[in-house]
Amino acid sequence: MSVKKELLVRPIEHGTVIDHINAGQALNVIRIIGIAGSMGSVVSIAMNVASKEMGLKDIVKIEGRELDSKQLDKISLISPDATINIIRNYDVISKYNVELPEEIIGIVRCNNPDCITNSDEPVASSFTVTKKPVILRCKYCDHIISEEIAEQLI
């Protein structure tokens, strides 16, 4: 018996496709890159899609916008294997893996309640990043976040 294969989300003409997102993290990816419904782009999300390499994965497609790599690298905090495809006229014109930045500012909340960044001061959280395993060290209070980083997203 043959299984009929269908595309879960249709191809896009222009825009950005974020593939190989860790299963269940698509909504966090959208939060991190600051995609809001009000900006008018069509955004498609597929969650828990079967993947040869990953078992299950999420995919996000943003139509009509080519996001820059600096904006997208932040995704690596929660999905280090994510790949980015920039699409023009239905063709992939560039494809790359996200890369963890050396510094993360204003995306993750410090988990130390006594940290100055968790107060009324006009200061954004700031972390230096070490890779493999991912460890964030608060620039202000020195506390370390190494697990459940998605839980600390602002």
Add this chain to the structure above:
Amino acid sequence: MKDFTREMIDEVLELAEKLEPFARGRPCRMLEDKLLALLFYEPSTRTRLSFDAAIKRLGGSSIDFGMVEASSVSKGETLADTIRVVSEYADAIVLRHPKEGAARMASDYSSVPVINAGDGGGHHPTQTLLDLYTIKRESKLEEIDIALVGDLRYGRTVHSFAYALSLYGVNIYLVSPPQLQMPQHIKSDLVHRGITIRETNSIEDVLEKIDVLYMTRIQKERFAEQSEYLAVAGSYRLGSEMLSNARENLIIMHPLPRVNEIDASVDATSHACYFKQSFYGVPTRMAVLVKLLEGKI
């Protein structure tokens, strides 16, 4: 403090030694045109007074906002705004604040140097420097055996001190009740830096083997039950009768204030060093001010 190199620390300690006669009262005009702002958001006796003494012994002067309740802080002004304003008044700012990382944030907003005089449970680098200076003056800094006693888990000042000591190749004994032991990641860091660490929960175990005994306060609020606190605090009380077999040149230090960790009978022994240690805060902080404000010796 963890990022300080040995060269940086040695430079401050050597300068402190040169400045000690001035700390004791010899007239000095090294920083006579300099104004130091003392911003203390939390109570402090020694740190505040010794910074004030340090700038004045160097011929400079100080300003402060007195009690926090009487300042703009009580009207809800942010630390960032206060720092922006005060950095236009003074040549350097000394800051103590209850939030960790406050001094680092202040330095982002300040046009003049900010000295961290304690940020909550965070860092207190000038305390570490004065502790090292005390050992240098009253004992020696290299190849000694030192015991750190008391709350080694939450007291981050003691963590900074241990990191700084590791630059000098000392042997460290960690003496604390099981619930207040030094966190594993700090112990691993210290071992990685090539020093020997031994742990025990009894002061008596180490008293005959050490050159420096560094006592700290065990805080009541770390214990769920008052009875548990009393039992632990009682077992970390040092009396003069315990010192009969101690090394002759043992020095006993304490950042003060003490509650009952060191019995008053110890004060009269040749080992007691904690009041000298308090004094050494003045030349050490003078050295920091001279370094930051580029005073000429």
